[in-house]
Amino acid sequence: MNLHKPLVLAFVFVVSFTAFSQDEKEAPKSFMEITSFPVAPGCDADQSQDEIMKCFQTFVSRHISENFEYPEDAREGGLEGRVWLRFIVEADGSISNVEVVRTSGVASIDAEGVRVLQSLPKLSAPGYLDGRAVRMQYSIPINARI
16 A cells, blocks of 8 residues: 555636626626635735735635545545536635536545535635625636545
């Protein structure tokens, strides 16, 4: 059995970062239309929007790397993979609708990615569009490597 600690990397890409108004019947808005990005715990809401976004991305990546528990079956089988996940930052800052967008090919790695994102704490502030809290969709890949 390999005693090396598995390497789990979360590459934060703004692949799908779309806002939805609270009225879900409205057409989705692009993240380019957002006037204020979500503020993660520990981030400074008084920073520039670029800094707030970078802090949010760092927060999500750190959460994944600190909380992802490499599945035993994948470790024993020498299985690795990249899973793409999507989630919603709700208008109250909570996380919902975590789902696999593209599988790693290893069900236990996919399930662990979903579990870790579901455990993200509520954000300090949601995204805003013209002073109104909105739902935002966010996608992220997780690379699970032994």
